[in-house]
Amino acid sequence: MSQYILIADDDPLLRAILEHKLEAAGYAVKSVEDGQAALEAAAEDVPAIVVLDAMMPVMDGFEALRRFKQDPRFADVAIIMLTALKREADIVSALKLGAADYVAKPFNPDELVARLDRLMTGLRGGSA
Structure with a gap:
């Protein structure tokens, strides 16, 4: 499993903001526009x-989450x-x-990064 974060959102501005914020926090990021593409x-x-x-x-987030x-290929993938x-x-x-977390828009990007940091630490077995 790669250590990158995949973003699926149909708003190109939001995707760009999240990509910038997450890359600045040291994450590899890929973004797509819908659930099927994710x-x-x-x-x-x-x-x-x-x-x-x-x-x-094309495919909403709830259907993508369900799929x-x-x-089984995605059993260890955390989904927010x-x-x-x-x-x-x-x-x-x-x-x-099965979502690991739920963040409502509008949201604080720093809070989202903190939540992602917490999940990523857990995925790495507690090491930073």
């Missing part, structure tokens, strides 16, 4: 973490939902489907 990118090179928007064209969690959906039912649904 699954295809992950099949080529399995990421450590996937950041998924919920509302995207990631059903595929990053979405404007703030209803309790959406949050609970994502967590039940």
Whole structure:
């Protein structure tokens, strides 16, 4: 498994901001515009973490999350939902489907980086 972060969001400005912020924090990053593209990118090179928007064209984040969690190749991939959906039912649904975390938009990029740092540390077995 690679130690890169895959971002799937249909907003090109948000993708650019996240890429910049995460690369500045020392992460390798790849970004795509929808859930189907995220699954295809992950099949080529399995990421450590996937950041998924919920509302995207082609395949939404909930369906992508479902497919990631059903595929044994992605069993160790942590998935964070990053979405404007703030209803309790959406949050609970994502967590039940296997999301490691759920961050509502608008969000603080520094908080997202801190959450990613925590997940990445856990994936590395506690070493920094």
